[in-house]
Amino acid sequence: MALGYDVLKADFALCTGTRTGNQRCNGTIYVCGQCGARGCKQTRVGQCSDQAFSVLDQCLKCGAHAMQAAS
Ligand SMILES: [Zn+2]
Ligand SMILES: [Zn+2]
Numbered sequence: 672m673a674l675g676y677d678v679l680k681a682d683f684a685l686c687t688g689t690r691t692g693n694q695r696c697n698g699t700i701y702v703c704g705q706c707g708a709r710g711c712k713q714t715r716v717g718q719c720s721d722q723a724f725s726v727l728d729q730c731l732k733c734g735a736h737a738m739q740a741a742s
Contacts, residue, residue: 684741686711688721696721703730704737712738 684700696719698711708730710723728738
C-alpha cells in the first residue's frame with residue numbers, strides 16, 4: 672500500500688509531476704520569488720513534467736535566480 676507513505680509525506684511539498692519513465696517525481700518543490708512558479712529542480716531540463724528550475728537554480732519560466740523553498 673502506497674497510501675500510508677503518501678500520508679506520512681504530506682507535510683512536505685513534494686513534486687507530483689511525472690519523470691521520464693512514467694515514475695512519480697516526489698522531488699522537493701521550490702518557488703520562484705520573481706514569478707511565483709512552483710516546481711522541482713532537476714539536473715537536466717525536461718526530466719519532470721512539473722520541473723520549474725534548472726540545476727543552476729534558474730527559473731525555467733522567467734529566467735530569474737530567485738529559487739526559494741516552498742512552505
Ligand atoms: Zn520565475
Ligand atoms: Zn518534479
